[in-house]
Amino acid sequence: MASQTPEVVDIKLLLSRLWPLPAAGTPVADDIADAIALFFTNQVSEAQASALLMCLHFTGLDRRADVMAACAARMRKAAARVDPAPLRKIAAEKSLKRGQYSGGLCDIVGTGGDSHNTFNVSTASSIVASAFLRMAKHGNRASTSKSGSADLLANLKYPGEIDNETTDLVANLNYIEPATLPSIYSTTNYAFLFAPVFHPGMRFVAPIRKQLPWRTLFNLLGPLANPVDVLEDEPTDGSAKLPSPLEARVIGVARRELGPVFAEALRMTGARKAMVVCGSEDLDEISIAGPTYCWWIHEDATGSVVIDHFQLNPADFGVTAHPLSDVSPGKSPAENAATMTSILQNQRPVDDPLLSFVFINTAALMVVAGLPEDSTEGVTAPEVISERGPGGGRWKEGVRLARLAVSSGEARRQWKLFVEATNQITPTEVL
Known part of the structure; x- marks a missing residue:
């Protein structure tokens, strides 16, 4: 019929x-x-x-x-309905809990539209962070740049068994949907949520947006519409309402005046761990070149959700500042994928500007998630950096963990497992 x-x-x-x-x-x-x-x-x-x-x-x-x-x-x-129960079960059975991070899903994403055309920093950071965090990276193909997150990942080849070797196998992004998410997360900490798969209704919006010369509401909604951010109805039996599977996120905005607006919108939607950032150059990332304006949404000592506003500089992360010209322009998807491969294979110099750019954004997500916080503070390994910076965050410890994610090979391993998982999904699972 x-x-x-x-x-x-x-x-x-x-x-x-x-x-x-x-x-x-x-x-x-x-x-x-x-x-x-x-x-x-x-x-x-x-x-x-x-x-x-x-x-x-x-x-x-x-x-x-x-x-x-x-x-x-x-x-x-x-959006395509995501059942939060299996995701919570996997989080409990495959615990990544550390510090104040409970093992939930995390995202790092920008609104785009900053005209700087830099490397896919948030996408790279999401893969690096997957060594410690369970990632639900929400993204799409390029809209205003040469290479969107999906474009890069579709060109990022599967690591071979030998160091510095790759194969021709790539992730099958179209096979990741609500029905297959549990099997993905049972194997790896990483999943990419391809917007056309999870938001099929946007196909009716696309032709309208293309005919308008201005950025519209839909240019702003994507970062606020991660499909795993599922809020359930209030229980009728008096039990506590379960939180969203999406535990923490960092959102970059391309204009400073959008920062407090996004922060308040996040608080209204129930976010309890999030940070909105805008580089002083109107960059929708944490800037490697200079100050970044930050709006940190978190719980205070009483459990109330508050928004703290402050600035971060590269020095707060323990890295050297570099002009944006050192990390741009972004290149084609294949070229950006080759750059990402060099990061995962730990081939770039320690003080490489692009590597530092990725690490400070990764560090921010780790801090927001609560990963660097130690419940037994004061009883830590010698290499742990306990220093706190603006907003009280342990930004330098976040960078140390980001470096460890790459140098240990764990970020590379998580990406490898993700590619394997997407290529092992059978057609019956995606019907």
Whole structure:
């Protein structure tokens, strides 16, 4: 039986309330989010969908925390459903708990659009971090750069059995979906969540976005819509509500004014371990060249979620600053994959600018996750760096762990296991 075409919903009334904005009675975030939800089921005409995105852009409503949080929640709800129970079971059985890190899933991602066209730093950092953290890297193909996260990974070849050797085998990113995530995580700490697989409704949005000359709300929602960030309904039996499987994340934004907005949106969505960063050059990463503005979402001593704002510099991580020209421009996916291979095979000099760039971003995620924190502080190995920097974070210890992830070969091993796992998935698992 052929599926019925969904009924198109008229949102003209909402549009009339958006432009011009009334002095009072501005549409609430949920009204806007309900209209955005219709995009994912192809229930808005292209004309009205474009009009809504334009209204949100020119009124600035798409850069308001409550609107972003509500729309991201609708986008996650429309995503392919991820069952959190098997993920929690694997986290318990294959514990990575260390310090204040509980072994949950982690992500590091940028909004893009910073025009710097640097190397795929967040993607590289996600692989390095998988030596210690269970990663759920959410990403897509390139939109505003030469090489997106999916483009790099599709070209990152499987490490051979001999050091410095690679094969022609690459990860099958299309086979990673909700049904196969448990089998992936039973083998490796790393998984890549390819946006077109997990957000099929975005296929209705893409043609509209391509016809508009401005960045829209959807350029901002991706980092807030990781599909493993599943919040369950309140239990009816009085038991405690289980947390999202997504434990920690770092999000880079391309403009400083977006930092506090993203931080507040994250707090609204229930995040308890996150950091929003923006390099002073309007870079959606922690900068290797100079200051980075940070908004750290975390629990205080009373258990309340607070946002601390401070700056980080390369020296806070114990590395030398380098101009962005030393780590850019980003190259083709194949060239960036070759660079990533040299990182995983520990072939780059210790003071290599690009390596330091990757390590400071990896370190930030480790600190946010709580990995460097030792519950028995004061009883640590001699090599552990206990020094604290801005915001109270042990940023230098994070870099030490990132270096260890590469030098020990563990990051390379986790990537190897991931490639193997994606190529062992049978077609019946992805039906």
